[in-house]
Amino acid sequence: MIPVELLLHAYRHAVFPMAMENGEIAWFSPDPRAIIPLDTFHVPHGLKRTLKKTKFEIRIDTAFEAVMRACAQRDETWINDVIVASYVNLHREGHAHSVEAWLGEKLVGGLYGVSIGGAFFGESMFHEATDASKVALHALVERLRARGFALLDTQWLTPHLVTFGAIEIPRLEYQRRLGEAVEKECCFADARQVGEDSQFLK
Known part of the structure; x- marks a missing residue:
């Protein structure tokens, strides 16, 4: 684990871990770095229609490990058991969080990431129902805005993230913004229900 x-030190210095195919943990600091500017987050038209239907219930930190394991269910993944155990531990210490989309009592989408000061580092997302992860991302941005966060890191740029307004900036510029953001006094979650998802831990 x-x-x-070590995890908090790494994130504060623009570095994050990923598991390689051989199971080893490697550390990365992309240049350029991708972020979603909170003040220019774009809501695509399709997502606007979904949000109006209020189809999903958004919950925070009620199934953190379940979200992680769902994110890992793909052909190529950097989330192995070491990564899961490490971030579940980080979650229990109050530094990692999940934003979850539920249909009734079924978890159908969500994302997780790390929160330090006024910076949130998005790690991965998944969906089992159309637009579920998009609704979770929208809820994340709304929460970060409401609580005074300054930085939403997405690590690398993908065509999917571009549709929400994600951009790339040089690593030096990212480090400058990061340094300012982590010094802010922001609180992602006021009350956390720790241990509810312990049955998923292996």
């Missing part, structure tokens, strides 16, 4: 202190 990666120690909490």
